[in-house]
Amino acid sequence: MKIVATGMLLGxxxxxxxxxxxxxxxxxxxxxxxxxxxxxxxxxxxxxxxDWFAVTALFRQPxxxxxxxxxxxxxxxxxxxxxxxxxxxxxxxxxxxxVDRAVSLDLPRRVSGWVADPANAGRVNDEVSRAIKLGxxxxxxxxxxxxxxxxxxxxxxxxxxxPLGRILEQLVxxxxxxxxxxxxxxxxHEWALGSSELIDRVVDRDGPAWVPNFVNNLVGDxxxxxxxxxxxxxxxxxxxxxxxxxxxxxxxFAYELQHDEATIAKxxxxxAELLGRDEVNGAASTAWQAGKDVIEQMLxxxxxxxxxxxxxxVVRLGVRIRDDQPLQDKMNTWIARIARHVAENYSTExxxxxxxxxxxxxxxxxxxxxxxxxxxxxxxxxxxxxVVGSLAGLAIYTISxxxxx
Numbered sequence: 001m002k003i004v005a006t007g008m009l010l011g012x013x014x015x016x017x018x019x020x021x022x023x024x025x026x027x028x029x030x031x032x033x034x035x036x037x038x039x040x041x042x043x044x045x046x047x048x049x050x051d052w053f054a055v056t057a058l059f060r061q062p063x064x065x066x067x068x069x070x071x072x073x074x075x076x077x078x079x080x081x082x083x084x085x086x087x088x089x090x091x092x093x094x095x096x097x098x099v100d101r102a103v104s105l106d107l108p109r110r111v112s113g114w115v116a117d118p119a120n121a122g123r124v125n126d127e128v129s130r131a132i133k134l135g136x137x138x139x140x141x142x143x144x145x146x147x148x149x150x151x152x153x154x155x156x157x158x159x160x161x162x163p164l165g166r167i168l169e170q171l172v173x174x175x176x177x178x179x180x181x182x183x184x185x186x187x188x189h190e191w192a193l194g195s196s197e198l199i200d201r202v203v204d205r206d207g208p209a210w211v212p213n214f215v216n217n218l219v220g221d222x223x224x225x226x227x228x229x230x231x232x233x234x235x236x237x238x239x240x241x242x243x244x245x246x247x248x249x250x251x252x253f254a255y256e257l258q259h260d261e262a263t264i265a266k267x268x269x270x271x272a273e274l275l276g277r278d279e280v281n282g283a284a285s286t287a288w289q290a291g292k293d294v295i296e297q298m299l300x301x302x303x304x305x306x307x308x309x310x311x312x313x314v315v316r317l318g319v320r321i322r323d324d325q326p327l328q329d330k331m332n333t334w335i336a337r338i339a340r341h342v343a344e345n346y347s348t349e350x351x352x353x354x355x356x357x358x359x360x361x362x363x364x365x366x367x368x369x370x371x372x373x374x375x376x377x378x379x380x381x382x383x384x385x386x387v388v389g390s391l392a393g394l395a396i397y398t399i400s401x402x403x404x405x
Contacts, residue, residue, distance in 0.1 A: 001044070001375075001379035001380065001383070002081070002375070002379050004383060005048070005379045005380075005382035005383050005386070007009065008044075008048060008382075008386045008387075009045065009049065009052065009382070009386060010042045012042075012045040012048055012386055012390065013041075013045050013257055015037065015038075015041035016038060016041040016042050016045055017034075018033050019037050019038035019041060019056040020038060022034050023035075023038065027090070029321045035397065035401070036394060036397060036398065037047075038393040039393045039396070039397030040391070040393045040396055040397070041079070041390065041393075042393055043389045043390055043392055043393020043394070043396070044386045044387070044389045044390030044393060045386075045389070046385055046393075047385040047388060047389020047390070047392070048220040048382060048385055048386040048387055048389065049386075049388075050383075050385060050389075051381050051382045051385030051386075052117070052382055052385075054381075055378045055379075055381060055382060056070075056072070057070040057072065058072050058073055058371075058378075059071065059072075059074070059367045059368075059370070060074070060367065066146055072362075073334050073367045073370060074363035074364055074366070074367045075363075077358060077359075077361065077363050077366055078358065078359050080280035080358065081354060081355045081357070081358025081359055082355050084354055084355075084358070085351040085354040085355040086351075088351055089188075089347055089348070089351045089356060093343055093347040093350065093351060094118055094343065094347075095339075095340045095343040095344050098339045098343040099336050099339050099345075101342070102335050102336055102338075102339040103335070103336050105331055106328075106332065107331075107332075107335060108321055108328040108331040108332060108335075109321075109322070109328050111318070111321075112318040112319075112320075112321035112322040113322050114317075114329070115314060115315060115317075115318030116318035116319040116322045121311070121315070122355075124311055124314060124315065125302060125307060125311045125342070126302075127316055128307070128310050129299045131301050132299060133294070133296065134195045135294060136292060136296065136299075141288070141289065141292075142220040143163070144288050145288065147231075148288065152275055154276045155275070156207075156271065156272060156276075159264065159268060160267065160268065160271050161258070161263065161267040162257060162258045162264070163270060164206050164257055164267075164354050165253075165254045165256070165257025165258035165259075166254075166258060167253070167254075168250060168251075168253065168254035168257065169234050169254040169258070171250075172247065172250055172254060172383065177246075177247060178238075179340075181243055181247065182235075184246070185234050185235040185243065186235055188231050188234070188235070189228070189231040189232055189234070189366065191231075192224075192228045192230075192231040193228055193229045195224065195227065196220075196224050199220045199223050199224050199227070200216075200220040201219070201238075203216045203219050203220045203223070204216055204220075207219065208355055227285060229243070238387040264348045290387075304314075
């Protein structure tokens with residue numbers, strides 16, 4: 001269109017000079033129509049030149065001449081960015097506009113309806129997997145390992161003994177230690193029932209060499225019988241002395257963990273030694289690496305238990321929100337509050353993205369980009385200037401001829 005606009009300017013100039021040549025050649029005998037054509041072409045040429053100047057002055061100095069108030073975009077780029085940011089902030093980032101828009105979107109209803117639709121199950125599966133994988137990729141292994149170490153260090157700082165003692169004391173008071181004691185007694189009796197060969201080997205190894213084998217067998221059988229009977233009695237009698245002793249031990253240990261300085265110090269020393277070992281930190285890092293690898297492998301499999309479970313949970317949540325209008329209203333209220341908070345407290349920072357971006361642009365490059373984007377429409381302004389100028393010149397000349405003859 002730039003060629004067309006320039007061609008019309010040159011055409012108007014050519015017609016004007018031809019008409020002037022005819023007037024010069026014919027003098028008083030010049031045909032009347034020549035004046036009309038000359039006036040139209042003259043005004044069209046002036047209009048085309050004026051609009052060419054106006055359009056060019058937006059982006060550069062016309063003909064390189066430093067005329068004031070030209071090259072507006074390169075010279076006022078930063079000011080334009082500031083004004084654009086101010087316009088957006090005053091008209092689009094007001095709390096009222098943001099809240100109204102956020103509420104009108106009705107995101108809880110739309111999102112939950114889409115998620116709960118069985119036709120979108122495959123897409124939900126893919127999107128959930130992609131989101132989890134993206135989150136996993138964003139977590140650097142070094143940062144996670146440092147976080148694990150920091151958590152271990154933080155967890156090791158307070159005393160563990162007194163809280164553990166209070167927990168044990170509460171378990172004893174609520175008689176919740178008894179199932180553990182019963183389990184230990186059951187395991188002890190089961191071990192005793194299967195210890196016959198072990199007892200025989202110990203008796204043969206540690207008994208006097210001069211004792212006959214049948215004596216060792218009798219001794220082994222006696223020990224086995226006494227052991228199994230003893231463990232059975234402990235197992236079957238809730239009031240057995242051994243079981244009471246176990247309860248008393250736990251109770252005393254719970255008290256000492258809370259009030260005995262020596263026990264507390266010893267327990268804390270063991271804790272510090274365990275948590276300070278390289279094996280513990282290494283195990284935490286290894287667990288993260290192994291867990292991450294397993295998660296990534298399961299995420300790559302659309303039919304994996306992990307993906308299926310997560311998608312099912314997301315779909316159930318979507319169904320619940322979709323079918324619960326009060327919950328949707330509550331969520332819309334939350335969204336409105338968040339939107340208002342953002343608009344009231346962070347609109348300036350958001351708008352600074354526009355102003356700072358514009359400030360960072362190269363002035364000449366910005367001018368060229370804008371000219372490429374709107375240049376076609378601007379060339380129509382030049383064309384219209386030529387046409388309107390010609391018509392205006394023709395009208396003015398016609399009126400003057402009619403009025404003055």
